[in-house]
Amino acid sequence: MRIEIKATVPRGGIEFNYVYKLKGVLHKWTGRDENLHDAQSFYSFGTLNNSRIVDDKLMFNGYVMWQLSFWDIEVAKRALLGMMRDPRMFDGIMVIEARECPTPNFGTSFRFWADSPILVREKNEQGKPVYLTWDNPHTDDVLTTSFRRKLANAGFTGEDLEAVVTFDREYPKAKTRLIQYKNLQHKANACPVWVHGSPEVLKFAWLAGLGDLTGSGFGAVKSNVTTKD
Numbered sequence: 001m002r003i004e005i006k007a008t009v010p011r012g013g014i015e016f017n018y019v020y021k022l023k024g025v026l027h028k029w030t031g032r033d034e035n036l037h038d039a040q041s042f043y044s045f046g047t048l049n050n051s052r053i054v055d056d057k058l059m060f061n062g063y064v065m066w067q068l069s070f071w072d073i074e075v076a077k078r079a080l081l082g083m084m085r086d087p088r089m090f091d092g093i094m095v096i097e098a099r100e101c102p103t104p105n106f107g108t109s110f111r112f113w114a115d116s117p118i119l120v121r122e123k124n125e126q127g128k129p130v131y132l133t134w135d136n137p138h139t140d141d142v143l144t145t146s147f148r149r150k151l152a153n154a155g156f157t158g159e160d161l162e163a164v165v166t167f168d169r170e171y172p173k174a175k176t177r178l179i180q181y182k183n184l185q186h187k188a189n190a191c192p193v194w195v196h197g198s199p200e201v202l203k204f205a206w207l208a209g210l211g212d213l214t215g216s217g218f219g220a221v222k223s224n225v226t227t228k229d
Helices: 019-030 073-085 137-153 158-162 199-208
Strands: 002-007 043-045 049-054 057-070 095-101 109-114 121-123 129-131 164-167 175-181 184-190 193-196
Touching (some): 019 073, 019 175, 057 073, 109 199, 137 158, 193 199
Antiparallel strands (some): 002 057, 002 095, 049 057, 121 129, 164 193, 175 184
């Protein structure tokens, strides 16, 4: 289930490095659950939409819009109940409306936009993580392997585990972004991706996200259908 939230605008805007606060909001709504938050994440959430940069802050136009997605519908229901009990988010942002987003007709090949930067890493010979960027073809291999592993852990089998993910290198505005996450800095990719697989596999990508740290605000994807408020 994908949920789109419409929320109030914070007075005075918010700092750029707010993603970890979104994770805190989600944990508050779903409740403490080590299996949900410490194991591989089958959920994802994008960045806050409708913003513009003013000086050193993000300011919002009319409303704050936010999408969060869950492969497990029971977890989605917990998040909705938590949201109803306590609609406060952070910095004065408060949920005023939540609606379920219908699943698009993906077919067997679909180009997704990054709703939050896609993080791809592998370990070097010393066992340290190395960030991979969209302009390196090897990144596709690592991203595909990561996605297939996630599919297997979610219970997919057979031909579904032959799904392929590639960055759209023809997109002229692709870039990498450094994301400050508390005391860490991650390099992630703001670039559309193609996902090839069965419709159910594409639905899984749409909900569970792609790449590393989807449970921490990276790798959420969206279709190019614009939601109007």
